[in-house]
Amino acid sequence: MWEKNSVLLLLLATAAIMVGTVITMVLPFAYVNTDRDAIESVVPYSALELAGRDVYIKEGCNNCHSQTVRPLVAEVIRYGDYSKSGEFVYDRPHLWGSRRTGPDLARVGGKYPDQWHYEHMRDPASMAPGTNMPPYDFLDNREVDPELTRRKMEVLGFPYTEEEIRDLEGKTDMDAMVAYLQKLGSDIPWREQERVVAVGELTNPFAGDPAAIAEGLELYDRNCAACHGAGLSGGFAADLSALNYPEEVYFRIIHEGIQPLGMPDFATLGSERIWKIVNYLESEQVEP
């Protein structure tokens, strides 16, 4: 009957389409971004962060980077605490992405010092040897438009101060991008709560092993040299050549990081690899 009645067919097809639509697309609005999933500490973007978020969108960063950490063991170890619905309540649009050609960025805020991001955006390979991310040095040449940003804040209903808008004067898209990256995932205090601390007696399993020193050098070049310079000579982070700490102190610093100084923790490398780096560090120490 509907095969001969085109209007009936259209109505039936529309009805068929609407059932799944209403249940799985419309109904979730009753649960999401309500009191059920709200997180008190989550705050809107500042003017500079919002400008940075729009740079992220403009450059299509979401084509290679996701922004949701799933509650899976390896993923939480690699990136940090899994993402909660309430953390995204100010995200228009969401930027969860669908591919990880590069790493997930949902928890990148506070992981590295600002300087790391500036260097990395200008020349990714300088901070991440072996990367295939293209350079974004041109962001240094583009300026944030304060008035446009004010309008954006108003459209989104985000609170802002005149001082905040004035401070945008002279800021580049690069400054905005770094500010945005540093905000990502840092509205909940997961870093403090999930700090990995080495406990118990720490003994160097590779003491006096030249093979471990060689491997340590390789690991140092890949993970540390970008900030601390080749051969411990220092870069925008400290010169490490004359520290002469006890070996367990090296281990703790690498394992736990030094948050106030912007030194990330490298617990994900695992204790064996950290000890190898420690052995390399020790072998290269000179008297001050």
Add this chain to the structure above:
Amino acid sequence: MDKPEYNYEIVKHFVHWSILWGVVAVLVGVVISFQLVMPQLNFGEYLSYGRLRPVHTNAGIFGFAVGGFFALFYYMAQRLCRVPIWSNGLARFQLWLFNIVIVLSAVTLLLGFSQSKEYHEMEWPIDILITVLWVAFTINILMTIFRRREAQMYISLWFMMASLIGVAVLFVVNGLSVPVTLFKSYSAFAGTNDANVQWWYGHNAVAMVLTLPPLAVFYYFLPKSTGVPIYSHRLGMVAFWSLVFMYLWTGAHHLLWTPIPDWVQTLAMAFSVLLIAPSWASVINGYLSMNGQWHQMRENYLVKFFILAITFYGLQTLQGPLQAIRSFSGFIHYTEWVPGHVHMGTMGWISLVIFGAFYYLAPRIYGRELYSVPLANLHFWLVLVGQLIFSVSMWIAGVVQASMWHSLNDDGSLTYTFMEAVQAMHPYWGMRSVGGVIYLLGVVIFIYNIVMTARGAQTPRNAAMRA
């Protein structure tokens, strides 16, 4: 019997533009595949990967596929309704607007004006133009159907009508946004809601743009090419209604393990598995239509395109539900496996069905036989081999990558850094580019063949091989 004055002219124009945007999509795809291996191929802000990738996807989906479906819908609607297009003027307007929209999209995306929503990147003014375009098309096709001189509507018309409605609903809802300037807007939905709406759209764009229309084409052009009717009208009916009903539930399988409510994820997973049934109903209907006709796979080059296309549709609709299962999604999502899956659908199923239908149209829109059947065969083999190299290398890459991401040492630390997994991808990315280049070569041969047919070039000596 009187012959109505069918408008094949508009069909021809849409075929031409679809092919043009198709080759742009493939070319950009090849370029960005090389950019992943050699980042120095990112030239400044306008030609960087992040801006080019949406150009690739949108040129492929909206330029090549939708452009092709415009042509094929206009052809099928006229033939199946036995009346000319309702309005030639409207169709002409639509052709212009279509090309303007595609050019505007490409330019604005390169300039960085993007809503960032996957497969819906264009900013709001272009969204409005696209809506006008679709409404014009819908009115023209529906009016043609309303005025038909054939009481019974063939299966293809059902698929076409559902697609017209579905695309309109999906596109408009997902595009809802608040403009800031002409080139910038913010989504009407926030965070988790926005993600859910986006993938309700994203997955059903696959349904309404990239499944129903090629099925309409398949159900029409396979029997036309073989000369025998489709195996079962009833099976087509079951496939149609269950497909249209079930697809809309499955969007959240793109969001398994994310903060989307659990029950939405579970429903999406369940319906994704259920979808195997209607998908395979069409596959089986296609295969059984070949009963006693399998010799045509050797003799009739058109049949090769359609049967391989429906085979990849079948494989695609088994692999898709597999990925939609929570445990496997946890392992494989976000990896290179995903582009492998997508490209089996686009390069295997959809492009083969469109190529086959265009070959069928060639003699009818140019008024002469195809220039070269051997070249059509070569085209077939190149795009088939190119697609297989692409997909298989990406599936292997995805499994390698996922294993490296999830692997843990005995002390609970990660075995591999992210960078080690990136570097392990290089050989596979290289293979993918090779597959893409072979596919591109096939498309170039296709274009040569069509151009020579259009220009009325003398058919080469082996014309006798034509089926």
